[in-house]
Amino acid sequence: MLFAGVLFVLGVSAQKPKEEIPAAAKSGFSAKFPAAQKVKWSIEKPGEFEVEFTLNKVEQSCLIDAKGNLVESEIEIRENELPQAVKTTINKDFSGFKLDEIEKATDAKGVVSFEMEAAKGKDKWELSFDPNGKLLSKEPLKKEKED
Helix, strand or coil: CHHHHHHHHHHHHHCCCCCCCCHHHHHHHHHHCCCCEEEEEEEEECCEEEEEEEECCEEEEEEEECCCCEEEEEEECCHHHCCHHHHHHHHHHCCCCEEEEEEEEEECCCCEEEEEEEEECCEEEEEEECCCCCEEEEEECCCCCCC
């Protein structure tokens, strides 16, 4: 009986409190994406929130700060929608890699980049390119934990 009580205490103390989504963040999102459907909020980091949603039957996401300002937006695109310069770099430097979760990202200043996952055997990368095909980042792919 004592053992069960210890497990209960450990289970309760291991749970972290959920951060609430500020009203300003929600209203800022609604003002920018009034027709969004299937809206799902999560915490990206303290004071910054990821919103996944569908708009015009297209999956999108964005980052909103606690004041309701748009930090970045991402829209899912198909491989054939990538700029030719990005395709050329991928064909040259990542030949044989299978691309997945391709997104066009736009930051708050309007700067566009293209992000994707690339896999070939055990090689799995998260890649980011500018519209001219310049590789901006290449990081080992890590699976996100579901909350």
